[in-house]
Amino acid sequence: MVRLRLVYLARLREAFSSSGERLDLGAQDAPTLATVVATLRARGGAFERELAPGRAVRFAVNHRLARPDHPVADGDEVAIFPPVTGG
Amino acid sequence: MPVRVQSEDFDAGAAIAHLRSADRGAGAIAAFIGTVRDVNDDATITGLTLEHYPGMTEAALEDIVAEAKARFDVRDALVVHRVGALLPGDQIVLVVVSSAHRASAFDACAFIMDLLKTRAPFWKKERLPDAERWVEARASDDEAAARW
Numbered sequence: 001m002v003r004l005r006l007v008y009l010a011r012l013r014e015a016f017s018s019s020g021e022r023l024d025l026g027a028q029d030a031p032t033l034a035t036v037v038a039t040l041r042a043r044g045g046a047f048e049r050e051l052a053p054g055r056a057v058r059f060a061v062n063h064r065l066a067r068p069d070h071p072v073a074d075g076d077e078v079a080i081f082p083p084v085t086g087g
Numbered sequence: 088m089p090v091r092v093q094s095e096d097f098d099a100g101a102a103i104a105h106l107r108s109a110d111r112g113a114g115a116i117a118a119f120i121g122t123v124r125d126v127n128d129d130a131t132i133t134g135l136t137l138e139h140y141p142g143m144t145e146a147a148l149e150d151i152v153a154e155a156k157a158r159f160d161v162r163d164a165l166v167v168h169r170v171g172a173l174l175p176g177d178q179i180v181l182v183v184v185s186s187a188h189r190a191s192a193f194d195a196c197a198f199i200m201d202l203l204k205t206r207a208p209f210w211k212k213e214r215l216p217d218a219e220r221w222v223e224a225r226a227s228d229d230e231a232a233a234r235w
Contacts, residue, residue, distance in 0.1 A: 060140070081208065082221065086139070086168060
């Protein structure tokens with residue numbers, strides 16, 4: 001059982017009309033960030049649009065930048081956001 | 088404290104004076120200040136709002152400073168980044184680096200900014216006279232970070 005805390009930031013928070021949610025991935029074998037994206041994309045609408053292949057999306061797992069093949073584990077905080085634009 | 092995220096303005100002169108007075112072995116101090124422009128991509132900008140990811144932001148900045156200290160002959164470094172609503176001309180970010188000699192100070196200051204631009208979780212939303220828009224990341228920022 002892998003339950004995650006998702007955090008949406010900046011443009012994605014607005015597009016999803018949500019600053020975050022709990023996501024239950026069930027008993028998937030070795031889930032990664034790509035699993036999370038596929039799960040969200042399957043909802044359609046803004047999730048499908050914003051997370052479509054080729055869209056620039058970045059991830060952090062427990063406050064560390066991570067690539068799509070990064071594994072996720074029960075209790076992780078997964079943030080999904082556009083490329084950063086500070087400075 | 089080497090990194091700060093705050094809504095208040097900062098005093099670069101005071102920060103520089105602090106680094107100078109705290110370390111007589113520093114022969115060079117380099118500083119960078121980023122400010123809000125009143126124009127971007129040919130549009131008039133009336134202000135911007137800076138959002139960040141509380142919890143990650145400070146850790147990301149601390150990692151960047153630690154990496155700069157590991158790579159360059161840095162004696163001390165400070166990063167201050169503002170969040171919230173800002174106006175054209177306002178200060179956004181301050182980086183101050185001290186080292187024994189100038190080359191390390193210049194390099195470490197540029198390194199910290201280049202990594203901050205691509206790794207620190209901040210996002211700018213610009214206000215135009217009749218609209219708002221999220222600032223898009225620039226490929227030139229990725230290229231600048233990749234040169235290190």
